[in-house]
Amino acid sequence: xxxxLMATVPSEACVxxxxxxxxxxxxxxxxxxxxxxxxxxxxTVIMMHxxxxxxxxxxxxxxxxxxxxxxxxxxxxxAQMEPLTPPEPTGTFADRQWPQLPAHESPRVAPGRVxxxxxxxxxxxxxxxxxxxxxxxxxxxxxxLHAAPxxxxxxxxxxxxxxxxxxxxVKAELKxxxxxxxxxxxxxxxxxxxxxxxxxxxxxx
Numbered sequence: 001x002x003x004x005l006m007a008t009v010p011s012e013a014c015v016x017x018x019x020x021x022x023x024x025x026x027x028x029x030x031x032x033x034x035x036x037x038x039x040x041x042x043x044t045v046i047m048m049h050x051x052x053x054x055x056x057x058x059x060x061x062x063x064x065x066x067x068x069x070x071x072x073x074x075x076x077x078x079a080q081m082e083p084l085t086p087p088e089p090t091g092t093f094a095d096r097q098w099p100q101l102p103a104h105e106s107p108r109v110a111p112g113r114v115x116x117x118x119x120x121x122x123x124x125x126x127x128x129x130x131x132x133x134x135x136x137x138x139x140x141x142x143x144x145l146h147a148a149p150x151x152x153x154x155x156x157x158x159x160x161x162x163x164x165x166x167x168x169x170v171k172a173e174l175k176x177x178x179x180x181x182x183x184x185x186x187x188x189x190x191x192x193x194x195x196x197x198x199x200x201x202x203x204x205x
Contacts, residue, residue, distance in 0.1 A: 001040075002039055002040060002043040002092050003043075003092050005040070005043045005044065005047055006043045006046045006047050006050065006092075006096060007047075008047050008051070009051045010051060010053055011195065013194065013195035013196060014195050015053065015056050015057055016195070016199075017195040017196075017198050017199045017204065018030075018053075018057040018059060019056065019057045019058060020199060020204040020205075021202065021204065022057055022058040022059060023058070024202075024204060027058050027059065027060050027063070028060070028063075030059060030060075030063060031063045031064070031065055031123065031125060032059065032063065032064045032065065033065045033066075033067070033116055033119060033120070033125070033128065034064070034065070034066050034067075035066070035067050035068065035069065035070050035115070035116060035135065036066065036068070037068060038085075038087075038109075039087060039092075041066045041084055041107070041109065042084065042086065042087040042093065042098075043092075044064075044066075045061070045064065045084060045099065045107050046093075046096050046097070046098065046099070048061075048064070049061075049097075049099040050096075050097070060105070061099070061101055061105055061106065061107055062104070062105050062106065062107065062108065064107035064108070065081070065107070065108055065109075065110070065119055065123070066084065066107065066108070066109045066110065067109075067110040067114050067115060067116060067118070067119050068110070068113055068114075069113050069114055069115040070115050070116060070132060070134050070135050070138060071115035071116070071117060071134060071135070071137070071138035071142065072113070072114070072115045072118070072138070072142070073110075073112060073113055073114030073115055073118045074112070074114070074118070075118060075121065075122075076110060076111060076112070076114060076118060076119070076122050077122055078122050078123055080110075080111050080122075081108035081109065081110060081111070081122070082108060082109050082110075082111060083103045083106035083107075083108060083109075084106055084107040084108065084109050086098040110122075115135075115138045115142065116128070116130070116135045116138050116139050116142075116143075117138035117139050117140070117141060117142025117143040118138075118142055118143075119143075120139050120142070120143030120144065120145070121142065121143045121144055124144055125139070125143060125144070125153075126143075126144060126145045126148055126152045126153030127153040127154045127155075127156070128153075128154075128155055128156065129156040129158050129192070129198060130155075130156070130157065130158060131157070131158040131159045131160075133157060136155045136157060136185075136189070137185070139155065140155060140184070140185050140188065141185075145188070146184055146185075153188065154188050154190055154201070154202075155185065155188045155189045155190065156190050156192045156198060156201060156202075157189065157190065157191045157192065158192055158198070159192075159193065159194075160191035160192065160193070
């Protein structure tokens with residue numbers, strides 16, 4: 001799986017949309033937030049570097065954030081994020097070039113077992129594009145979005161065709177979901193089938 005991931009080339013639609021997001025909101029405000037283990041984290045960064053994704057989109061490597069859980073965990077701060085350490089140059093990674101970046105420009109990893117909402121809270125993130133309802137629920141309930149003023153952000157469910165039953169799915173998957181959050185979550189939730197839909201939902205096209 002990691003070998004296939006490292007050989008992946010992001011679609012033109014993905015690159016075009018991420019570049020537009022960076023241009024509109026500024027590179028300092030755009031992040032990739034991914035849940036995976038260390039070796040997949042490394043494979044993801046190698047793929048982004050090898051495919052020219054950083055150069056093509058303007059995304060900062062430092063703004064690629066990783067965590068190991070979809071939800072839960074105790075609060076952290078941005079200062080506690082750690083630089084991603086490179087993999088051992090053996091096996092799957094034997095012939096892969098690791099991007100040479102100063103530590104202060106390296107992708108970062110959340111300490112301990114924390115989910116996307118906890119990382120969102122550390123960075124003040126209020127909009128997420130994700131293909132997992134559970135992650136969207138964590139981002140809303142455990143991040144700053146549930147308490148943010150109206151119009152502060154959105155929850156974009158990538159690959160989804162319909163909003164039906166989404167609140168029920170999120171409540172079933174989250175360890176803790178307060179009833180008063182349900183309406184707010186539903187108001188911010190948007191199903192987006194593909195990158196073109198992302199662009200339209202964000203007013204980029």
